[in-house]
Amino acid sequence: MDQEPIEQVNLRWRYRRRIAFQSLYAVFALTAAVLTLAVSDRAGRLADFEGFLVTVVCGLLTLTGAYMGVATWYDVKGRQ
Numbered sequence: 001m002d003q004e005p006i007e008q009v010n011l012r013w014r015y016r017r018r019i020a021f022q023s024l025y026a027v028f029a030l031t032a033a034v035l036t037l038a039v040s041d042r043a044g045r046l047a048d049f050e051g052f053l054v055t056v057v058c059g060l061l062t063l064t065g066a067y068m069g070v071a072t073w074y075d076v077k078g079r080q
Helices: 006-039 043-048 050-079
Strands: none
Touching: 006 043, 006 050, 043 050
């Protein structure tokens, strides 16, 4: 198996971590925005974008879950 320098491996995982955390923060921000709209009198507009919001949230959570899965797999693979 090809051994990469540890600095390159750390750099690659740093960017993956950033993408995962930014996706998770975006889900939190989107949830807060949806709750704010739901509480206000603009709840009718929210129903128009329900499908889009679900798609975006699922996509962002998929990025976060993929990072967690790949990181776990990489960790288990490294221990063998």
